Amino acid sequence: MLQRKRWIFAMLAILPTLAIFAWVRLYPIADTLRLSLQKWDMLSKNKPFVGLANFRELMGDHLFQDALVNTTIIAFGVLIITIPTALVLAALIYHRTRSRFAGFYETAVFIPYVVSLVPAAMAWKWIFDAKLGPLNVLLSMFGIAPQAWLFNPVLSVVCIIVLCSWQALGYAVLIYIVGFKSLPVSLFEAAKLDGASGPQSFWYVSVPMLKPITLYVSVVTLISGFNVYAQAFVLASDAQGAPGRQVRVLVLDMLENSFRNYRVGYAASEAVVLLAIVLVLTLIQFSLLREKGRS
Amino acid sequence: MTEITEGARLRFRKKLIDRAIDLLLMVFSVLMVLPLILLVSNAFKSPQEMLAWPPTIIPHAPTLANFKAVFGETPLLRWIGNSLLFSGLSTVCIVATSAFAGYVLGKFRFRTMNIFFALFLATAVVPFEVYMIPLYFQAQALGILNSVWGLLLGYLVMSFGIFLIRQNVIHAIPDELLEAARIDGAGELWIFWRIVLPLLRGALGALGVLAFFQAWTSFAWPMIVTTTREHYTIEVGLALFQTGFTVDLGRLSAASAAVLIPSITLFVLLRRNFVQGVATTGLKE
Incomplete structure (x- = not known):
């Protein structure tokens, strides 16, 4: 009787959340999968089933390939810059935990992660600006010729990577600091007794012990890298001023196909590709973690 | 020596x-x-x-010329107001749904609840960008495009919020406490309201801050849901404003500063909440 009453309460309490969740999350996800197999121009009533035709077309679509390559380069570029920097920074900040500036370090590194994306991107747009920006002036002092940072196809990708890394760093540092705090102090003391120097105990004790955290942060960074959109939208306008066209990214290509070209089914198939990438990354993370647990 | x-x-x-x-x-x-x-x-x-x-x-x-020009030319205050309203409502919804679901999933060990939990867990990795196009058509069908309700549709629930509260419920609320209250004849709703929620205050605060900043900095969803100038959020407004005035850096900076200064102040004030939220959602066991 009591058990039954509790069950009823539990159901009633979770039902609203569950209903909302099904409505704004489960259904749209299922709909994405369904639409990716259909052809729909947004206006007509019927959505004919086309099987895998959308995916087949994607394979020959140069704009999509462009977007996929750019997005992948950005995601891995951010990863390569962020993880090592964050690990070293977190180690140094953790080492100086008792310093009276520790709070300032943490806050300063973390602020780029929380500020609104667009204003922050604006600051970088000014820094990279070919004519007005301080970066070219700074470089010219070292005798380097000014570059059209935001209009050169290679350099504009670099700019986006710099912006994304600047933002992603704070999150990675924070998670690493939590990781450092969870490591047993006795481990470092033992290393010290054995005569290990600071850098040695960092490399031979901290780095291996923090491997699961590195794995987690890497996957989170990669996934958010694959979802890059606003950064490219603001930084990479093309010569005509069309936002985000200079560096085409997946989300932009998807939204253009859906809302500009009225090819919703096709756009949904791109979303499915994005989902597949994210799932593969997550699976890799889980299988690596499990492997580690077994050994 | x-x-x-x-x-x-x-x-x-x-x-x-x-x-x-x-x-x-x-x-x-x-x-x-x-x-x-x-x-x-x-x-x-x-x-x-x-x-x-x-x-x-x-x-x-x-x-102050840049500020005067920007506030004169663009509905900046309106955009900030839209963002505040949207982020505030989203925070309320996320905190409420997460509190209920997190409590139930943490303390009521029925088989049905495990199935629900698996459902939340399995879809947590799907990025918003993957399903936002069908969600857009749902908003369109409801006729809530270009409104705060349309914006809200994408930010009603947060998987990590549910996990965060569940984790806290498991660690911070002893079963004995709930049992004692039940033996004293307290109703389930009373227990939730009077015992569970006060104990979760810290976690709910952290989640609230997290949810607010998530909505405040959202970009892709407001970008497709709002198409008329007066309904933009501040992020969309600024992003589209800069495509029009690529050269006038002074005004762009003024508009950006008007957004950055309050949000950085807010962050510095709420830093502890925020860091706690990110650190605990980030490191789920």
Whole structure:
């Protein structure tokens, strides 16, 4: 009787959340999968089933390939810059935990992660600006010729990577600091007794012990890298001023196909590709973690 | 005697290294916030001063002309208002749904609840960008495009919020406490309201801050849901404003500063909540 009453309460309490969740999350996800197999121009009533035709077309679509390559380069570029920097920074900040500036370090590194994306991107747009920006002036002092940072196809990708890394760093540092705090102090003391120097105990004790955290942060960074959109939208306008066209990214290509070209089914198939990438990354993370647990 | 000097030498060396690390961290920290500081400072500069090298941190002749121009030309306050309303409502919805679901999933061990939990868990990795196009058509069918309700549709629930609260419920609320209340004849709703919620205050606060910033900085969803100028959120408004005025950096900086200053202040005030939220959602066991 009591058990039954509790069950009823539990159901009633979770039902609203569950209903909302099904409505704004489960259904749209299922709909994405369904639409990716259909052809729909947004206006007509019927959505004919086309099987895998959308995916087949994607394979020959140069704009999509462009977007996929750019997005992948950005995601891995951010990863390569962020993880090592964050690990070293977190180690140094953790080492100086008792310093009276520790709070300032943490806050300063973390602020780029929380500020609104667009204003922050604006600051970088000014820094990279070919004519007005301080970066070219700074470089010219070292005798380097000014570059059209935001209009050169290679350099504009670099700019986006710099912006994304600047933002992603704070999150990675924070998670690493939590990781450092969870490591047993006795481990470092033992290393010290054995005569290990600071850098040695960092490399031979901290780095291996923090491997699961590195794995987690890497996957989170990669996934958010694959979802890059606003950064490219603001930084990479093309010569005509069309936002985000200079560096085409997946989300932009998807939204253009859906809302500009009225090819919703096709756009949904791109979303499915994005989902597949994210799932593969997550699976890799889980299988690596499990492997580690077994050994 | 030699041992003492050896010890003193080592201590001195350690101190020297610590100072060097401090210096390094200090320089790095300043470099991290420098772009934002320069942006805010540019907002107060005249066009001539903005071109000066090296860029001045504190403008020689501060002017409010950029702000006046921006507030006159664009509905900036309206956009900020839209964002505040949207983020506030989203926070309320996420905190409420997460509190109920997290409590139930943490303390009621029925088989059905496990199935629900698996459902939340399995879809948590799916990025918003994957399903936002079908969600857009749902908003369209409801006729809530270009409104705060349309914006809200994408930000009603948060998987990590549910996990965060569930984790806290499991760790912070002992079963014995709930059982004791039940034996005293307390109803389930009373227990939730009077015992569980007060104990979760810290976690709910952290989640609230997280949810607010998530909505405040959202971009892709407001970008497709709002198409008329007066319904933009501040992020969309700024992003589209900059495509129109690519050259006038003063006004762009002023508009950006008007957004950055309050949000950075808010963050510095709520830093502890925020960091706690990110750290615990980030490290789910």
